[in-house]
Amino acid sequence: MPREGVLVHRIYERLDRDQVERIHSVSMEILRHPGIMCFNREAADIFASYGATVTAEPSARHWQVSIPEALVLQALKRAPQMVKLGARQEENSLILDGNEPRVYFASGSETNIWLDMRVETFVSKADHSVAVELATFHPRRGMLADLCAAARLGEHLDNLDGFIRPVNIQDEDITEENKDVNKFFACLNNMTKHVMAGLTSLDKLDKVIRMAEIIAGGKEELRRNPIISFITCVFKSPLQLVDDTTQKCIEIVRRGMPLVISASPQGGSTAPIKEDGMVAQINAEILGGIALSQLVSPGAPVIYGSVPTRAGLDDLADTYGVPEFNQYNVDCVQMARFYGLPCYSTAGVADVKVPGIQATVEKLFSHIVIALSGAQYIHYAFGLLDKTATFCPVQAVLDDAHIGMVKSLLRAPKVDEVEVVTSLEQIRQVMATSQKLFVRYIRPKLRSGEVTLPYPFEGDKARDEILLRAHEKMQELLQRPVEHIPPEVSERIFREVPGILPRLNTYREG
Amino acid sequence: MTNDIIERIKQNVIQGRMDKEDEGFNGGMVSQPGVKELVQQALDEGVDPRRIVVAGLTEAMKIVGDKFEAKEYFIPDMLASAETVGAAMDILAPYLAKSGVASKGKVLMATVKGDLHDIGKNIVTIILKGAGYEVKDLGADVGPEAIVASVREEKPDLLGLSALLTTTMVAMKETIDSLAQAGLRDRVKVIIGGAPTSVEFAAEIGADGYGADAFHAVRVVEELRQAS
């Protein structure tokens, strides 16, 4: 049995059928003219061999590729509508079905800053007998040990369904050579949920896959239960197919591993700020990438990855807390559904640098809306602040609680013959009593999980103590044990996959 | 008459209106001359190019800056105005040279090897142009060899390097080292920027300055210019 996530009963869509078709047509027009600027030779050759018009632009190091609609549609037919993301513990697997709005929440992405929280006591200048405990925040560079902690935390966050490394490992002894094997091992060894990541160096792909095979129990087992998957942002918006990530995409699909093919334009700087223009462009970009993947390897398990953001008005940096962000993302989910493809979407990033009211408003705004849209895999959902530059574990604990509330909100209503008869009966019975209270009927619903428990970080209600409570909860979760990779498997990985740092070995002597 | 055209240049810079095709942000201005036409017209009428720069462009950018501070203007407004100033400077350059006014300086900009992030670098480029510098943009993913060759050929006063990935920050050091190996390091000041970099990192790799954002970058460039 895979994880449940939440199956959205009534999805929120913004576009009507005509508008969806109109955007689809414009995306097809974009792929035809201006087409895409392709910086990868192999991709240009593949497109050409399937009938695209490819013009070499020797001085500019790229090929201009005009892709006809028929080619895209033919390729899309080959893409699977359901993708399984496996897990070390198989009951943690996820089934992403393009035709079913079952929503999973995941972490991400590679932030450079890890934000520690401390609780400090401040004394009033006016009255020294008055002291309050407050949260203070302390940013520092993320390290390998932090990634291990984030994975352990993620294992115990009930609503975290999938894991994407939320922090970039910047230890002195981490190099481009050993980064991939260390980041994947750090995640896999500290959690039993699905692990997804981008690849730093293409030549480490086979080593990472080998690691996963050893854990899964062989090549075939990994195929059946893909405990890892990859992300490639193949496009540099607008419409430039990047050499490096495109090659990674080609090689990953050749090996049959699940892959998110994503694009991340900023409305206003690298795509139109207008909703229709943004969605038509990002849709063209993602479809261009998916088409390539299916030409390379028909039936390869790929996911429609939409990460549209809006440019900030004060610095042109990407912003996540604005309504347009939600509009763009909801529309992308709808486009993916139009093609029957599972969608990797985006929610839960705060623009502000520290946890607090602004962060909660910005995060919840998108957590609710994007979940309502029925996106199958919502990444960036835990702990991200400062427009994806910072990961804060206390914030991740808060987000987990809030996502739990969102999942409860979206549970399908139970309104059927049996339920209404029961309610009618309840009302009649209560009306016949002297107190006229329904309280006794709460308990069974509380026990069955249908009634939401009080907000877990509530203090004495006179003060806002949310951060202090969340901090305690984080410390408690980090104390809990996790199920590491068993000793013999771990030993084999260290033997067969070079480059993993000895300090990641749970079973090392001394 | 002179005052009138200077005032019109000013207003059009504030509006960020490049040329007569541009409708301006509150519309309805199509077919009226924009900054490009007005600057040319002023020159044709014999207005001193220095006056155009000081009383027209610089004054206008001060007002734009104030509006930005007051949150009446946003970065798209700022960029549009800066772009008109850049275009005006292109037209004015030969006239200024003729009247013996030296350019503020030439800057080469690049995102370093292995890094494709160029939005930040592009903004810095536009703002520097708007501040009156002559800027040549080498693009993204530019290797040390290509940068060294351009420095040799273009002889800029300043080289600006941008990186957004922790893995490509090292290419900044490689570039600076390559300049030194080619014997060019003391001929050009180097300023770096991009989210993962810092003033400490700049010092560590031997850069002369660090820009936290585009406006800060302009201030640092001014300081470096005045120091030399």
Ligand code: B1M
């Ligand atoms: C010379 O003097 C100066 C002075 C000042 C200077 C200066 C030079 N340069 C900059 N400044 C300063 O002034 C500017 C204006 O105020 C400022 O510039 P900035 O560039 O900081 O600000 C811009 C105005 C807006 N900011 C941006 O444009 C960057 C935004 C984020 C979201 C981002 C984007 C947009 C992209 N990305 Co990328 N991307 C992220 C970024 C996350 C973030 N929030 O920063 C970051 C940087 N990316 C990241 C990653 C991992 C990647 N990205 C990749 C690709 C891309 C896109 C192509 C999709 C796109 C770039 C589009 C483009 N045309 O540039 C990949 C790498 C490609 C490559 N080889 O470069 C890829 C590896 C993803 C993958 N797995 O494929 C992360 C880096 C982590 C790390 N390892 O360091 C990242 C922090 C996102 C994240 N949290 O995961 C200042 O820094």
